Amino acid sequence: MAGSARLEYLLRLGDNALILSQRLGEWCGKGPALEEDMALTNTALDLLGQARLWLSLAAEEAGDGADEDTLAYLRDDRAFRNLLLVEQPNGGYADTLVRQFLFDAWASLALRQLLGSSDAAIAAIAEKAIKEVSYHLRRSSDLVVRLGDGTARSRALLQAALDTLWPYHHELFTGDAVDAEMLARGIGFDPASLRDAWLSYVRDVLAEATLTVPSAGGWAPKGGKQGLHSEHLGKLLAEMQVLPRSHPGARW
Amino acid sequence: MYAQMVDTGTPSAAAVDAQEARFQQRIDDGIRIEAQDWMPERYRRTLIRQISQHAHSEIVGQLPEGNWITRAPSLKRKAILLAKVQDEAGHGLYLYSAAETLGISRDQMVDDLHAGRAKYSSIFNYPTLTWADVGAIGWLVDGSAIMNQIPLCRCSYGPYARAMIRVCKEEAFHMRQGYDLMLALARGTPAQQAMAQDALNRWWWPSLMMFGPPDGDSVHSAQSQAWKIKLFTNDELRQKMVDQTVPQAEYLGLTVPDPDLKWNAERGHYDFGAIDWEEFYNVVKGNGPCNRERLETRRRAWDDGEWFREALVAHAGKAAARATAKAA
Numbered sequence: 001m002a003g004s005a006r007l008e009y010l011l012r013l014g015d016n017a018l019i020l021s022q023r024l025g026e027w028c029g030k031g032p033a034l035e036e037d038m039a040l041t042n043t044a045l046d047l048l049g050q051a052r053l054w055l056s057l058a059a060e061e062a063g064d065g066a067d068e069d070t071l072a073y074l075r076d077d078r079a080f081r082n083l084l085l086v087e088q089p090n091g092g093y094a095d096t097l098v099r100q101f102l103f104d105a106w107a108s109l110a111l112r113q114l115l116g117s118s119d120a121a122i123a124a125i126a127e128k129a130i131k132e133v134s135y136h137l138r139r140s141s142d143l144v145v146r147l148g149d150g151t152a153r154s155r156a157l158l159q160a161a162l163d164t165l166w167p168y169h170h171e172l173f174t175g176d177a178v179d180a181e182m183l184a185r186g187i188g189f190d191p192a193s194l195r196d197a198w199l200s201y202v203r204d205v206l207a208e209a210t211l212t213v214p215s216a217g218g219w220a221p222k223g224g225k226q227g228l229h230s231e232h233l234g235k236l237l238a239e240m241q242v243l244p245r246s247h248p249g250a251r252w
Numbered sequence: 253m254y255a256q257m258v259d260t261g262t263p264s265a266a267a268v269d270a271q272e273a274r275f276q277q278r279i280d281d282g283i284r285i286e287a288q289d290w291m292p293e294r295y296r297r298t299l300i301r302q303i304s305q306h307a308h309s310e311i312v313g314q315l316p317e318g319n320w321i322t323r324a325p326s327l328k329r330k331a332i333l334l335a336k337v338q339d340e341a342g343h344g345l346y347l348y349s350a351a352e353t354l355g356i357s358r359d360q361m362v363d364d365l366h367a368g369r370a371k372y373s374s375i376f377n378y379p380t381l382t383w384a385d386v387g388a389i390g391w392l393v394d395g396s397a398i399m400n401q402i403p404l405c406r407c408s409y410g411p412y413a414r415a416m417i418r419v420c421k422e423e424a425f426h427m428r429q430g431y432d433l434m435l436a437l438a439r440g441t442p443a444q445q446a447m448a449q450d451a452l453n454r455w456w457w458p459s460l461m462m463f464g465p466p467d468g469d470s471v472h473s474a475q476s477q478a479w480k481i482k483l484f485t486n487d488e489l490r491q492k493m494v495d496q497t498v499p500q501a502e503y504l505g506l507t508v509p510d511p512d513l514k515w516n517a518e519r520g521h522y523d524f525g526a527i528d529w530e531e532f533y534n535v536v537k538g539n540g541p542c543n544r545e546r547l548e549t550r551r552r553a554w555d556d557g558e559w560f561r562e563a564l565v566a567h568a569g570k571a572a573a574r575a576t577a578k579a580a
Contacts, residue, residue: 018327022322025321025322025330025334026321026322028314028315028317028318028321028334028337029311029314029315029318029337029341029549029550029553030318030549030552030553030556031553031557032553032556032557032558032559032560032561033557033560033561034311034341034344034345034348035345036557036560037314037341038338038341038342038345041334041337041338041341042338044334045331045334045335045338048327048330048331048334049331051327052327052328052331055327068327069326069327072327073325073326092556093556093557093560145567146563146564146567146568147560147563147564147567149567149570150562150563150564150566150567151559151562151563151566153559153562153563154559154560154562154563154566157559239322239323240322240323242323243323243324243325243383244325244326247325247441247443247444249441250325250440250441250443250444251436251440252325252326252329252383252433252436252437252440
């Protein structure tokens with residue numbers, strides 16, 4: 001989907017929330033404890049609410065009769081603009097938690113930047129979302145600490161998840177022409193500017209969790225923001241979009 | 253001496269009779285029984301069975317609906333379904349807590365479920381094959397559940413009655429959402445209408461079975477009614493459900509799959525056809541379409557989460573030890 005930089009930007013924000021929510025929804029009824037089942041669903045619901053706000057705003061920008069549902073259900077994977085991190089499979093609970101923690105730590109910084117956006121509609125959504133994301137981050141950080149510094153088995157599972165997901169953090173801080181234009185217009189922020197604060201927060205939590213920060217360098221996959229995804233996204237969308245795709249024009 | 257014997261926990265038969273009579277009098281007077289009050293062992297056991305079965309139903313009940321969260325056809329419907337399933341988990345949590353006041357732990361109840369010693373509502377052993385099934389569950393299954401549960405808000409055991417008040421409010425909301433989903437399908441394309449009719453066809457009879465066996469065959473009814481933990485009979489509630497639901501189906505333009513269904517002006521109720529109790533008992537025994545899968549999913553979730561629960565306990569132990577060391 002080619003469009004204005006603002007549209008691209010809104011799709012990125014909306015797709016991150018939508019795809020992560022979709023992943024969390026897969027956990028329904030299968031969490032490691034009843035309280036955790038509720039928390040996973042609650043986080044999925046918060047993110048879905050945010051996705052609907054971002055995508056509705058994106059639909060206004062896109063015009064042409066688009067709405068939150070046409071954007072969610074009728075775009076192909078190459079038109080999705082989410083970060084590769086959020087589309088990674090759930091794996092076990094440790095993988096889901098580490099993915100959430102890395103994302104929450106980034107999202108809370110990103111949304112804080114957007115609170116000061118010159119675009120009032122974007123600032124308003126950020127203001128609502130940051131309250132939820134701050135809570136998500138408190139929860140995911142707390143669990144990383146408790147499970148990292150839990151048993152030998154839990155530490156090993158969290159460390160393995162961290163080692164697997166770590167390469168995806170690079171994309172969070174890689175800007176492109178869309179980011180540059182949003183920054184220049186006072187709407188957005190420079191992704192690279194968040195890296196130090198993110199690393200510092202994540203390092204502190206991992207230290208308390210007795211986990212080892214994976215070494216720098218090496219593989220740094222990216223492209224999700226521009227629509228170049230992993231193989232996982234196509235399957236996720238095939239499942240998510242099946243009904244509207246098989247009943248064109250139906251209302252639900 | 254008499255009072256002392258009661259206090260030592262070895263009361264005479266006469267003392268027990270007197271105690272039971274006082275207990276029954278309290279119930280007859282409409283005074284709630286609370287966790288710290290004396291109660292007959294059979295009352296305690298019956299409630300544990302009933303409340304834990306209800307809690308397990310909420311937990312297992314997440315699975316057939318959860319089957320459609322990832323495929324909900326609009327973001328609004330997805331949000332409604334996520335919120336609903338989260339409510340169910342919450343109901344499970346209050347109900348386990350209510351049962352815990354009777355002296356059983358949640359871990360023990362979960363273990364009973366996984367070992368097949370405790371039951372959950374058989375309705376959740378049917379598959380959700382289409383999106384319309386999500387609507388049918390809200391409309392019919394939650395509809396039947398509310399019919400069963402509203403009287404329980406007035407039941408004799410305080411913690412259960414209070415839990416049910418909140419549960420019923422949320423269930424009423426779920427039922428309306430389910431009906432609204434069915435209405436969208438009924439007003440939709442021919443394929444959507446067919447989906448709605450097919451769901452009604454498959455869920456109608458199992459929803460009526462939810463009230464349990466006919467009054468003549470119900471093993472727990474008479475005592476439970478005397479104890480006011482059951483306020484209406486299975487057949488009374490089933491009739492109410494049919495009377496309430498038939499006009500709703502008509503409004504949707506759907507056909508209730510019962511050729512014997514007709515209004516009986518003399519009784520002021522709908523007459524309806526015979527229920528296939530063989531199917532009911534077969535599903536209760538474990539031979540429904542999804543019994544094995546549902547229980548296996550719950551067992552696997554529990555087993556896969558063992559490391560998580562152990563680690564939280566281990567961390568709490570470490571944190572407590574560190575706090576003690578600091579204080580010393």
